[in-house]
Amino acid sequence: MKHLRFLNKYFYKYKWWIIPGIFFVVISNFFGVIPAQVIGHAFNLITENIQIYRLFNGFERATVIYDIFSYSLFYFGMLVLILYLLRGLFLFFMRQTIILMSRHIEFDMKNEIYAHYQKLSLGFYRRNNTGDLMNRATEDVNRVRMYVGPAIMYTINTAVLFILVIYAMFSVNVTLALWCLLPLPVLVLIIYFVNTLINQKSEQIQEQLSKLSSFVQERFSGIRVIKSYVREDYTKEIFAAESQGYKDNAMGLVKVQALFYPTMLLLVGLSTILTVYIGGIQVIDGAITPGNIAEFIVYVNQLTFPVTMLGWVTTLIQRASASQKRINEFLQLKPDITSKNTESARLKGNIKFEHVNFTYPDTGIQALRDVSFEIGQGQFIAIIGRTGSGKSTLANLIMRMYDIDSGNITVDGNPLKGLNLNNYRNQIGFVPQEVFLFSDTIKNNIAFGLDQVTDEEVSTAAKNAAVYHNIVDFEHKFETMLGERGITLSGGQKQRVSIARALIKEPALLVFDDCLSAVDTRTEEEILRNLSKIMKDKTSILIAHRISTIKNADKIIVLDQGKIIEQGNHEQLLQQNGAYAEMYQNQLLEEENQSL
Numbered sequence: 001m002k003h004l005r006f007l008n009k010y011f012y013k014y015k016w017w018i019i020p021g022i023f024f025v026v027i028s029n030f031f032g033v034i035p036a037q038v039i040g041h042a043f044n045l046i047t048e049n050i051q052i053y054r055l056f057n058g059f060e061r062a063t064v065i066y067d068i069f070s071y072s073l074f075y076f077g078m079l080v081l082i083l084y085l086l087r088g089l090f091l092f093f094m095r096q097t098i099i100l101m102s103r104h105i106e107f108d109m110k111n112e113i114y115a116h117y118q119k120l121s122l123g124f125y126r127r128n129n130t131g132d133l134m135n136r137a138t139e140d141v142n143r144v145r146m147y148v149g150p151a152i153m154y155t156i157n158t159a160v161l162f163i164l165v166i167y168a169m170f171s172v173n174v175t176l177a178l179w180c181l182l183p184l185p186v187l188v189l190i191i192y193f194v195n196t197l198i199n200q201k202s203e204q205i206q207e208q209l210s211k212l213s214s215f216v217q218e219r220f221s222g223i224r225v226i227k228s229y230v231r232e233d234y235t236k237e238i239f240a241a242e243s244q245g246y247k248d249n250a251m252g253l254v255k256v257q258a259l260f261y262p263t264m265l266l267l268v269g270l271s272t273i274l275t276v277y278i279g280g281i282q283v284i285d286g287a288i289t290p291g292n293i294a295e296f297i298v299y300v301n302q303l304t305f306p307v308t309m310l311g312w313v314t315t316l317i318q319r320a321s322a323s324q325k326r327i328n329e330f331l332q333l334k335p336d337i338t339s340k341n342t343e344s345a346r347l348k349g350n351i352k353f354e355h356v357n358f359t360y361p362d363t364g365i366q367a368l369r370d371v372s373f374e375i376g377q378g379q380f381i382a383i384i385g386r387t388g389s390g391k392s393t394l395a396n397l398i399m400r401m402y403d404i405d406s407g408n409i410t411v412d413g414n415p416l417k418g419l420n421l422n423n424y425r426n427q428i429g430f431v432p433q434e435v436f437l438f439s440d441t442i443k444n445n446i447a448f449g450l451d452q453v454t455d456e457e458v459s460t461a462a463k464n465a466a467v468y469h470n471i472v473d474f475e476h477k478f479e480t481m482l483g484e485r486g487i488t489l490s491g492g493q494k495q496r497v498s499i500a501r502a503l504i505k506e507p508a509l510l511v512f513d514d515c516l517s518a519v520d521t522r523t524e525e526e527i528l529r530n531l532s533k534i535m536k537d538k539t540s541i542l543i544a545h546r547i548s549t550i551k552n553a554d555k556i557i558v559l560d561q562g563k564i565i566e567q568g569n570h571e572q573l574l575q576q577n578g579a580y581a582e583m584y585q586n587q588l589l590e591e592e593n594q595s596l
């Protein structure tokens with residue numbers, strides 16, 4: 001329960017929803033209890049008047065008595081109707097305040113969680129899977145909403161109704177009240193136990209369902225592999241086995257529910273029988289009127305629904321508490337990468353690494369060891385090395401996606417850690433190795449980094465990334481939808497769209513992480529020619545595997561197992577006759593073999 005304390009700030013914020021809400025609950029229950037008394041009076045009226053009517057049976061007076069009798073009955077009927085209408089009206093207001101407040105809280109919470117997630121660093125996203133993150137922002141928030149809305153509303157409602165009904169019962173007749181209420185504690189206990197059982201079963205079903213949907217999602221994403229290996233029947237069997245588990249659990253739940261409702265009705269019936277029996281004795285004794293029995297029957301039935309709700313509400317609160325605990329775990333996480341600086345500075349593009357060591361915090365893999373190099377403003381720098389040598393890690397550190405273990409990284413003479421991070425990243429055009437395009441139009445994907453862009457800017461960026469002709473060949477050109485709702489681009493087209501996304505920002509520093517790997521050599525040359533014009537006097541860092549891509553670089557850094565083993569320009573490195581020269585020779589041989 002202590003986890004739910006987090007929500008108090010929202011209750012305070014929406015106090016002008018919850019206070020009137022409580023008021024409406026009280027009023028609506030008030031109008032819910034009075035009709036029982038009116039029905040009691042009406043009942044007495046019937047019993048008394050029927051006797052009088054029978055006395056005058058056959059006399060002229062009988063019609064007069066009949067008229068008065070029907071008029072009074074009509075009057076009571078109308079009164080009950082009006083009271084129930086008023087109850088309905090206040091129930092409407094109650095929902096309009098409390099349930100509406102819960103929707104406001106849900107909205108605020110989702111926004112708070114989303115905004116917080118975005119602040120957390122890459123390491124956080126590696127440690128937690130996307131499904132879990134999504135669940136906390138959707139399913140868990142939904143469960144908490146059930147607490148701030150329905151659970152609170154029904155708790156207040158039940159409490160108020162109980163007080164009013166029990167007061168009304170005891171003020172009529174203590175003995176009858178006690179007998180009537182006797183089965184209720186048993187009902188509460190049964191409901192509590194059955195609810196816990198239903199809850200456990202529902203959780204199991206929920207788990208099974210999410211397993212089933214992850215299975216389906218994964219298999220449909222990999223449908224190409226399934227088809228090419230002709231594994232449809234095999235996959236179908238696994239699906240059927242998973243489905244069977246879900247079906248068994250669901251049937252178990254149906255059984256519990258099927259037993260629950262008759263038991264509940266039995267106990268309510270018992271209460272009614274007790275009311276009639278004990279009430280009858282009290283009437284004979286002259287302690288109460290027959291109308292009181294009718295009144296009590298209405299009370300008993302009025303209490304049934306809130307009592308049933310009590311079990312449900314307990315479950316809601318337990319679930320909300322568990323969900324809020326999960327939400328709090330993430331909300332209390334502090335972002336690893338923070339920057340307090342708010343000054344905006346123009347990025348010149350001087351970058352210096354001094355004895356930098358870096359270990360990935362979650363895996364403990366030391367990706368960079370004692371790395372030192374310097375990039376001058378306006379230089380074209382290339383990073384090359386075998387797979388896993390630490391090239392992408394270097395790019396990530398320049399972007400300050402992670403902080404280093406030891407050493408120094410300075411940008412334009414200032415420590416990277418002290419810079420205004422948003423301002424710094426805003427001036428960099430970064431193209432990651434794993435291209436990611438959103439399910440949106442090509443235009444919006446290219447314009448992603450900017451708030452406002454013109455069509456001309458988008459076209460120019462596409463031309464510079466050598467993807468313009470591909471785009472205009474599509475039927476909807478720049479308005480073509482990508483991703484699940486649209487077309488699928490080829491690997492090379494995707495890379496070039498993401499290059500256009502970086503170029504449209506007119507960045508002061510460009511970081512390309514092996515993003516020309518799926519582009520043919522001619523297109524690559526075209527992009528590099530464009531880059532040399534656009535990035536004139538600006539720094540560019542290119543990570544590549546092909547030496548042809550980088551041989552014109554001012555400086556080439558060769559990495560191996562997280563260490564810089566060579567650095568210099570193409571000619572200098574060839575002269576050194578080391579790893580770079582060997583790589584060059586191998587690639588030349590490969591090209592010759594291909595041309596044969």
Ligand SMILES: Nc1ncnc2c1ncn2[C@@H]1O[C@H](COP(=O)(O)OP(=O)(O)OP(=O)(O)O)[C@@H](O)[C@H]1O
Nearest residue numbers: 126360363365367386387388389390391392393394
């Ligand atoms: N996010 C990460 N968390 C933990 N370890 C990582 C992460 N990214 C990379 N590594 C590890 O760090 C080392 C360097 O990886 P990195 O991606 O920098 O190599 P790379 O030179 O870019 O390789 P490639 O050319 O294949 O892209 C590898 O051993 C890799 O397993």
